[in-house]
Amino acid sequence: MNHLMQTLGFGSEDRNNGVSYKKYLLKKQIIEIFYKEGNKTIPKLCEITNNSVPNITNLLGELSNDGWICSFGMGHSKGGRKPTLYGINTNIGYILGIDLSRQYTRMCIFNLHNNYIGEILELNEGLSNSGNILTFLKESVDKLLNTNNIQIEQILGIGIAIPGFIDIRKGVSYSYPQLGDKPLKETFEDILNRPVFIEHDTRTIALGEKWFGLAKNITDVLFLNIGSGIGLSMILNGNLFRGHSGFSGEFGHIQMDPEGELCYCGKVGCLETVASGTAIVKRSKEIILKGKNTLISKITDNNPEKIKLKTIIDAANLGDQFAIELLEEASEYLSKGISILIHLFNPEAIIIGGEMAYADSLIKDPIQQKISKYTITLMKQDTQILVSQLKGEAALLGTLPVVMSKLFSEEFS
Ligand SMILES: [Zn+2]
Structure with missing residues (x-):
């Protein structure tokens, strides 16, 4: 018996009772509608659930007594008395x-x-x-x-x-x-x-982008999570795609450089070894230790161990040329990878998220320029490159x- 069933008034003795179970499912559906679509009037709920006014009024009464829902003022009226708006009680859980x-x-x-x-x-x-x-x-x-x-x-x-x-x-x-x-x-x-x-x-x-961000109304959209690593997730035909075992989206481990560095995954020259936050930070440290003059050193009190991807992005946003160049260099490899994704999936949008989203146009602009080199023009025109507005909160x-x-x-x- 799960907690929700109990709080919605479905006791273990009701398990074999079809009427109780149907009522319980309808209560769940009403809460789901409130959660997904916001507050609703009784006539609207009747329309969505295909139920009668007395039935819905009765269920709302029970949900209200149990503390699940409450009224939220009046809805619009097409004439006559304005109907009451109901929604989830903010304090229920x-x-x-x-x-x-x-x-x-x-x-x-x-x-x-x-x-x-x-x-x-x-x-x-x-x-x-x-x-x-x-x-x-x-x-x-x-x-x-x-x-x-x-x-x-x-x-x-x-x-x-x-x-x-x-x-x-x-x-x-x-x-x-x-x-x-x-x-x-x-x-x-x-x-x-x-x-x-x-x-x-x-x-x-x-899911964060699909529900609350830029992907709200897009059915074919790819998300790049660029932070210490590089991940990919896909919403195709409006559904999250997981792959056979749930391992889909290991975009960071496609090979970019056959002569490149050994990746922690065991392969050589993966995208993550050249364009992830970890790779960008490593490269910045190597060049700074050779005496490069950059704002990154100032921000980190001349301690290269303190450098993070966010430090480099902060320096780039302040106009530091070296930091901007590091991001541009990564964008070259990212663009090659993104062009593969465009050719394979023909998405409406690719959203850049994770820590890299803080770089905004400093990563988006070079990627947009460079994918022209690698992508069939017709397909490139159909795909928008966007930067997450939810940033780290997605x-x-x-x-x-x-x-x-x-x-x-x-x-x-
Ligand atoms: Zn790898």
């Missing part, structure tokens, strides 16, 4: 979103109107540098709940965006053995005591549809 990365963790609480509760908790520890990752997560979640005066029981579900290879059939991570060999969902639920739903970080970014926001789709309807995302 919350979603906790966690963007768990290699080097950092971001988490935040949201209400069911998709509003942030308090501030995002940003921590400079993640999967690769936090000691015991599970203890760290538990302590961080407790801290966030305490800060916002919210009890763990008020959290309806927790969505976690996670990088690396995740086998969707077994639910395990092949990239982070420190997470154990049990399915990730079980591992996290054991320590956090709430329903947990996992999604690959780059695909969570795609993954966090993307955990919301991940959780809501599982709680309310599998077809939700």
Whole structure:
């Protein structure tokens, strides 16, 4: 019996009762409609769900008594009395979103109107540098709940965006053995005591963009997550594409230079070895150590160990020529890769997200110029190159549809 079924008034004794079950499904559908489309009047709900006014009025009464919904003023009228607008009660429960990365963790609480509760908790520890990752997560979640005066029981579900290879059939991570060999969902639920739903970080970014960002009305769109690595996720025909085992989108490991450097994946000259944040930072350090004069050194107090991709982007945005050149150099390889994607998928848009989105036109403009070299003109004209406006928050926001789709309807995302 899941938590949601109980709070929606569906007890274990009702399992074999078709009428109760139908009612429960309709209640879930109403909440789903409110969540996806906002507040609605009774006539509108009757139209969408194909139900009678007495039936919907009765269900709304029960949902209201249970605290799930409340009225939100009056709707429009075509004449006569204005109908009441109903929607999800803002205080009924919350979603906790966690963007768990290699080097950092971001988490935040949201209400069911998709509003942030308090501030995002940003921590400079993640999967690769936090000691015991599970203890760290538990302590961080407790801290966030305490800060916002919210009890763990008020959290309806927790969505976690996670990088690396995740086998969707077994639910395990092949990239982070420190997470154990049990399915990730079980591992996290054991320590956090709430329903947990996992999604690959780059695909969570795609969902964030699809629900809240530039991809809202686009059905064929690709997302590049450029940070320490380079990930790709795809929404094709309006649906998230995962691949047979859930490993699709390893765009960072297509070969760019057969004579290039060894990649951590075991192959040589991968795109990540020349155009990822890690590669750009490495290159900047090498040149700075040879005596290059750049704003990057000033920003990092002459300590090359402090250089991050964001430092380079900040310097570029301040006009530092060397930093701009580093981004342009990466854009050459990115353009080659992007031209392959355009030829294969003919997408309406490619959205550049992740840390690289902070570079905005400093990465978009050179990519746009250079893909002309590599892409058939007719196809290039049909694809827009965009930079995410959600920037680092896309993954966090993307955990919301991940959780809501599982709680309310599998077809939700
Ligand atoms: Zn590789």
